Amino acid sequence: MIEINKKNARTWSRIGVRATYGMALLEAAKEDPLVLAMSADLGRSSGLNQFISKFPDQFVNAGIAEQNMVGVAAGMAREGFSVFASSFAPFISMRASEQVRMNLGYMNIPVKLVALGSGLSMGFLGNSHYGLEDAAVMRAIPGLSVVSPADCAEVFKVIRASINYPHPVYIRLTGGVNNPIVYQDDYEFEFGKAVCVKEGKDLCIVATGSMVAIAITVANEIEALKGMSVKVVNMHTLKPLDETCISELFCDFHTIVSLEEHSVVGGLGSAISEFKSRGNHLARHISIGIEDCYVKAGDYQYALAEAGLTKEKIISNILNKLQ
């Protein structure tokens, strides 16, 4: 089994999340002949080249037909295969959403959907390929877990945890190549259990996916600028939300900031707001994500800047709202 250590973390960071996904699944297939990868004509884009050449019988290409892929994945998963079906985020979540609802949700079939290039990382390919609303749509389906790994090491953790997980999971991959590193050492990963990645006591940023690494930088800079102590929590699982963690944060902090590379409609910020509205929590919640719009496209960094998700823009946003 491949270890999480500094060297591997650097390698995975360089190759990026998609290639790391392919590598993690390859490792899983070596140990389990029932691990099966599906793709909708995006095998190479899913980092599955080596997987396909080493385990051709454990790969099924559905062609450019995501709806059928999800149905086939469900049929195979119900017969005992551990099926990982991948495609670009909007196609696997939204085009196939009703197949996901009927097969994975209604029938509780434990297919693992892998959303490639979610958020804005598809760069110049534009909004047709961006995953702006995928978590919102998937989060609304009863019984489906929604997970967004913070970095490549966490991709490994999520894949490992998913293999024998008896429920369906939507795995939302954000970030690109040369991905910032959050984890260089092994750590405890459990679906639905948030992880503190930086301690602090004056302000808390709850981030998910690609925004965890940026949140750590933002926290450090706010500490330097304002003399505040800022905590960062990696909320890798959007559903089921770690309500125990959020509840404690609402008690311990005057303000918590949610940060995500997703629309402010329906993602992490919404999940926290929904939880807050059901209880008697007085703490303030600031939701930062992609506003309810399509983003002017460019390369990944340009699109992040357009969406207000660069380090500088997030710091300024938070400090303005704290005034």
Add this chain to the structure above:
Amino acid sequence: MTRTLTNSIRRDIVEAGYHCGGSAHFGGGLSIVDLLAVLYEKHLRFDKNNPLWPERDVFILSKGHGVLGYFATLKNIGLISADCFRTFQKNGSDLIAHPVLNLPLGIESSNGSLGQGLSFGCGIALAAKKKLMHRRIYIMLGDGECNEGAVWEAAMFAAQYELDNLIAIIDVNGFQNDGPTAVVSNKADMAAKWAAFGWDTIEIDGHSTEQISNAYKCAENATGKPTAIIANTVKGKGVSFMENNNEWHHNRLTEKNYLIAIDELENSSD
């Protein structure tokens, strides 16, 4: 024997549809009775005393609104009890207007959203092949359902993966919710379409026991290709005022009509 069975299934359809007290899908339930009776009586390999038998064949009603024909068949074959069957479309029942996955009752999948059963069946068929299990997967679709694009995604997939253990039964009753299929959206030749997608096709009279059985036998011996049985049927078959009358796609039986229907079936030579 099958004739007695089909008549009993049709009477149960009318009974359940009337006693549920509301509207039900009569037309598309009655059109599939002969296809289901022959399948469950002579071809589908299952153990009614062990519905979860791992080697069993699988039947999926992709045209989920055909449940009256499906549940009545499962009742007559011994998978659903008479008591359970009487709960059809009652609050809290396992038997509602579309199938809900319930393996102990022999219901293999949840359906109701059209165009999804064939994909699910492809997955089960491919899994069986990979595990070297000799299971057959039967998926029943409606001709109206074939409007759905996802049906044709699955049709391409099945041919691509040479799923010769997969049998699609197309109930061509000629109608869909809004009227005749030829008027709404499906004018072209059904068998030619499936053949063009790489399937073996067999076109039959979907009410002829002999033709149905021969078609299943032929499909069971397929090699390298999935089989589509294009079954020409009469919507509402067996109840004179429902036959080819699309008002009975989804409708409510009055007591008067219920008595007429039961009388017709009790006196039927079928």
